[in-house]
Amino acid sequence: MIEIDLPKIQHSQQDVDVIDILWRQDIDLGACREVFDFSHRQKEHELQQQRELEEERSRQQLREQEKALLAQLQLDEETGEFVPRPPTSAPEAQPAATPPTATQNIPFTEEEGDALSFDECMQLLAETFPLVESVETETPLWTPIHPLTSSRPAVMDPHEPPLMETDFMPTLEPPQKPPPDLEQAWMELLSIPELQKCMNLQMEDMLEPENLTATGSLTEEREANYSFYMPNHTDMGGDTTDTEYLNTFERPITNAQSPDDHVQRTLTVPDISTALSGDSFCDLFYPEITTKQDNTAPATQPISSGDAGHPLAGLPKDTLLKPMGISKFALEEGFESVKAEVMGEFSHSDSGLSLDSSSKPSSPGKPMHVDESFGNSDSEMEEMGTNPGGAESDCTETRALFHQEDNYQVPSPVSSPLTMSQDSKARNPKTNPAERGHHRKPPFTKDKAKRSTGSRSSRDEQRARALQIPFAVDTIVNLPVDDFNEMMSRQQLNEAQLALVRDIRRRGKNKVAAHNCRKRKMENITGLEAELASLREERERLQRERRETGSSLQEMKKQLSSLYLEVFGLLQNEQGQPYSPSEYSLHLSADGSVFLIPRTKKTLSKSE
DNA sequence: TAGCTTTGTCATTTC
């Protein structure tokens, strides 16, 4: 970057040119004309440098974490993708490892193996919460948590071991000796909200350096973002069977998304929303954000959610759309017929076969009522797909999706689990990759990267949301036939919903089949190539052998000819004269004796 | 911007 001499008020033509160049560069980075101000721009340059440094550092750390994550995964031979290893520890640790999306898309949620040891995490805790005081109240739902102080939520996992019960947070001393099962210990640790926050802060620091630079305030951005990864940790580390514990996070965070969601929550959790609704809740839970969001938002990212009044309204939901696991677990909690092996199947379900749908107009073969039922959203999706890149595009996408999510309510009789399912489905990172990109601070570069990786937005999920399908797409696709039918029979779905669910299932199955088919085809090609190579090698060998045999045969013929002449030359008639080779020839009989046969006679005998 | 690759989808066939 080029330094800009701020005190100089009068700018030469060269300066103006430099400014122009810089401005064009900034345009590529998504900057507007307003940043053309000198002080603004110098700050921008400094921030840019800092951002690059931080980004480099974070990439390094991210690579290490991904390495650690891959160590936790195993190769799915069917799909060729990495899936979490089947858990070998206690059953309560299992749900944490099952969601493939969480583990694949959010590598930092699974680095318990390598990236951070137990002691490091404890040290982290000690550093982050130096003056921890235990607030063990009996509040039934949740207690306000200040990001930098500590107070444990009253609701804890009932299965927590005594280590958790003894509230080790205030002392923050590492245990005398590491627990026998480190992974399980991590799962338990991660079920602690403070630790989750701590991890989130750390991960945010590593993964989102650009957030820091955008506002220049580390803590602000951390506090603005840390909560969005909480569901991941909840999903991964917490005991997902503890719905109350989940609620302690799910509800507040969901409330913080948007007023509409908040209203939606009030339908199911009226006591929470009445006591802690909207801004008051956010004041309580995100005090820093509440006071600073207004200042930071314009500088960081154009927020177009149309809900500027809400402290967190500007923060896209995409960060909340992370794990699919909760939806699965929640659904399967309410749907007890789902078997354990199905869960195993789910863990593979996302591996490389992301059950998304491409942005394609409604196919002619599709039932008409389905198309009609969500024609609007479909057209919106079309616009989203065809809209060229840029912040405007992202905003449009986000608006459209917000619109859909706002209208997305569940008429399900199994309200609680299915609501959870949708909450978690709404957090599915695959659902809205554009939203994800929208949240990140370097707007264009990261947007492009994210679009390139997760470009196929989950259209079926959006359709399902538009029709208020109370199932996760993964579930629809991966359930066995019997379970699927049972699940469908349990829900009162109208015709359009049934058709859509069947379409989703058919498309998902076919997607998997196409993947497998292509994989098989490639394997066939590879096998045929190998076979061709070996056959070529065999041909070369045989040709070489034939040449050698031929030359050997020629040599033997030569030797035989010379031997023949030698023997023939030794023969003499009664007058001591040699026989003429034209008149006589030697013949070797079967018993080894040699006869001299006149050629005429031979020919005569032959002719006879 | 053309060409190639990848991926999702549909229609059809095969199992």
Add this chain to the structure above:
DNA sequence: CGGAAATGACAAAGC
């Protein structure tokens, strides 16, 4: 015979 899987073909999007 119905349903699932397999596969060819096409289109869209990314590179």
